Amino acid sequence: MPKRARASSDTQNPLSSARKDSASSTKNSNKADRNAQGLWHRKSGAGYHLFLSYYGSQPTGVVAGDDDFINIAAHDGTDAGSTTTNHNGGTIGMSRAAKRRRQKKNAGPSTTSNGALHKQHNPDGDHNIGNSSFGYNNTGVESNRQSVDATHPLMRAFSLTNKQYPHLTRFVHALSRPLPLTLRFREYNQSLSVELKEHLAKDYSAMIAPVAFDPTNSIYQSTPKSSLHKSNLGQTCPKLKQLIVDSSMNGIIARQELGSMLPVICLRAVRAITPGSKVLDICASPGSKTLQTLEIVGSSTKQGSKGRVIANDVHAGRLDSLRAAVLRSGLPECLTSRVTFTNYDASIFPAPKSGKLFDAIICDVPCGGDGTIRKDKHILPLWSPNISTSMHGLQLRILQRALELVKIGGVVCYSTCSLNPIEDEAVVAAALLGGCNNIGGAEYELLDWPKSSLPGFLRRPGVHTWRVAFYGEQDGIEDTNDSDDFDSLSFFDKYDDALDAGMKEAKPTFWPNIVGNERIGLDRCTRLFPQDQDSGGFFLALIKRIK
Numbered sequence: 001m002p003k004r005a006r007a008s009s010d011t012q013n014p015l016s017s018a019r020k021d022s023a024s025s026t027k028n029s030n031k032a033d034r035n036a037q038g039l040w041h042r043k044s045g046a047g048y049h050l051f052l053s054y055y056g057s058q059p060t061g062v063v064a065g066d067d068d069f070i071n072i073a074a075h076d077g078t079d080a081g082s083t084t085t086n087h088n089g090g091t092i093g094m095s096r097a098a099k100r101r102r103q104k105k106n107a108g109p110s111t112t113s114n115g116a117l118h119k120q121h122n123p124d125g126d127h128n129i130g131n132s133s134f135g136y137n138n139t140g141v142e143s144n145r146q147s148v149d150a151t152h153p154l155m156r157a158f159s160l161t162n163k164q165y166p167h168l169t170r171f172v173h174a175l176s177r178p179l180p181l182t183l184r185f186r187e188y189n190q191s192l193s194v195e196l197k198e199h200l201a202k203d204y205s206a207m208i209a210p211v212a213f214d215p216t217n218s219i220y221q222s223t224p225k226s227s228l229h230k231s232n233l234g235q236t237c238p239k240l241k242q243l244i245v246d247s248s249m250n251g252i253i254a255r256q257e258l259g260s261m262l263p264v265i266c267l268r269a270v271r272a273i274t275p276g277s278k279v280l281d282i283c284a285s286p287g288s289k290t291l292q293t294l295e296i297v298g299s300s301t302k303q304g305s306k307g308r309v310i311a312n313d314v315h316a317g318r319l320d321s322l323r324a325a326v327l328r329s330g331l332p333e334c335l336t337s338r339v340t341f342t343n344y345d346a347s348i349f350p351a352p353k354s355g356k357l358f359d360a361i362i363c364d365v366p367c368g369g370d371g372t373i374r375k376d377k378h379i380l381p382l383w384s385p386n387i388s389t390s391m392h393g394l395q396l397r398i399l400q401r402a403l404e405l406v407k408i409g410g411v412v413c414y415s416t417c418s419l420n421p422i423e424d425e426a427v428v429a430a431a432l433l434g435g436c437n438n439i440g441g442a443e444y445e446l447l448d449w450p451k452s453s454l455p456g457f458l459r460r461p462g463v464h465t466w467r468v469a470f471y472g473e474q475d476g477i478e479d480t481n482d483s484d485d486f487d488s489l490s491f492f493d494k495y496d497d498a499l500d501a502g503m504k505e506a507k508p509t510f511w512p513n514i515v516g517n518e519r520i521g522l523d524r525c526t527r528l529f530p531q532d533q534d535s536g537g538f539f540l541a542l543i544k545r546i547k
């Protein structure tokens with residue numbers, strides 16, 4: 001009988017003791033009563049521990065880069081020294097190149113930063129990229145260290161791992177902090193935008209400033225020193241809150257997260273979304289990308305024609321909220337009238353009657369959402385890898401349908417706000433390697449990240465390999481220990497092993513096909529790490545139809 005590979009944290013599995021503490025939960029009742037299990041899961045803090053064991057066991061590049069594996073001592077102030085242990089138990093020494101990188105990083109203001117740098121306002125109204133005028137260090141490391149919330153349950157769970165995953169330090173530190181306030185200036189009314197930018201520069205520059213990597217000066221983020229976020233804005237600075245509310249209602253700005261802006265920025269950069277384009281937003285509610293697209297496609301072409309956005313959502317109630325969001329966006333009727341709302345399951349979205357396929361498709365699929373845990377405190381307590389495995393099939397079907405509906409030369413942007421490769425690279429690979437429905441293969445190619453649109457933006461390449469885990473007791477598994485640790489993660493290297501262990505929900509497409517993944521160039525996908533630009537987590541892939 002197959003034995004599962006237990007998460008490496010099992011030796012001091014906090015899940016086990018949490019489990020023991022839950023006196024009324026027995027193996028049988030756990031199976032029989034999903035509500036009780038959910039309650040136990042929440043009360044025990046299991047989600048935090050599972051999250052750490054799962055991501056701590058993933059290869060470099062999933063939530064932590066080479067720099068995180070190497071610069072551990074610099075990041076967490078521990079005595080980890082210049083070598084550390086990677087997820088597979090191997091020892092990573094510090095290479096000469098890494099030492100050079102570290103020296104460069106520590107060298108002072110001229111070094112590039114992986115933190116959330118802002119532009120400085122200067123009296124001429126210009127912005128210089130540079131070290132902050134708000135009194136924070138130019139390295140993400142330092143600004144991270146300043147504002148770690150040690151009382152956050154994820155931080156407490158992290159301390160219980162006994163430095164087992166030191167490479168997660170910057171990731172966890174970033175997640176412990178509330179998400180900074182981020183704004184995007186809309187495009188349609190430039191003169192009002194200029195006025196507001198001047199107002200912000202004059203009165204609120206210590207609180208909110210344009211980010212350094214956006215040459216259009218449209219993206220603003222609260223400064224680390226101000227620590228402004230959605231929940232404390234009203235109390236910290238009621239006038240700024242009122243200004244932001246008014247400017248949102250007037251259509252000058254959108255409150256939008258950094259990751260959420262990227263699909264439309266990228267589709268525009270590769271010229272798939274231009275004035276006059278016909279764009280399908282196949283999973284559209286609450287509508288931030290629909291509106292961002294509308295601002296571009298709704299402006300007139302040279303011939304005077306205007307584009308359209310088809311905004312689709314399967315849930316009628318959410319579609320109503322989307323309609324309402326478009327109406328209260330403050331955008332003029334000549335733009336909002338260019339949205340068509342549809343209510344289909346995206347995986348069977350009908351082909352346009354005209355036969356004319358779409359120039360671009362935004363495929364921002366439903367997901368586990370673990371990239372949004374900085375703003376949604378309900379996700380982590382209930383976190384489990386099974387959420388991702390349960391979403392993969394629908395995500396793949398939606399992406400496959402989008403690939404069928406985009407025109408030759410058009411681009412689909414597949415995105416999730418999850419950092420789990422099962423929902424990300426695994427879905428893209430399954431679609432492009434033609435595993436199902438004969439879609440994919442030579443008809444499509446992954447596009448490179450369009451560097452020029454956000455110079456200096458730190459994106460991480462997609463990964464070619466990852467580990468697959470399930471949570472909970474599985475049929476047919478010979479438990480090597482007593483019942484106290486049956487709630488650990490089970491990692492399986494191969495699909496067949498998972499099937500043998502009774503993992504009924506396993507699908508072959510969960511596992512990496514490393515040769516295939518390298519062939520299609522999954523590294524062209526983009527991962528957004530929360531620790532890099534002080535944002536949420538995000539994933540996107542730009543897929544062009546070439547035949």
Ligand SMILES: C[S@@+](CC[C@H](N)C(=O)[O-])C[C@H]1O[C@@H](n2cnc3c(N)ncnc32)[C@H](O)[C@@H]1O
Binds near residue numbers: 260284286312318366
């Ligand atoms: C991640 S959210 C989209 C966020 C949106 N793109 C935005 O930027 O505001 C995913 C959306 O997909 C919708 N959805 C879930 N399953 C769907 C399906 N089978 N077909 C179409 N939409 C679906 C959900 O109702 C949800 O509104």
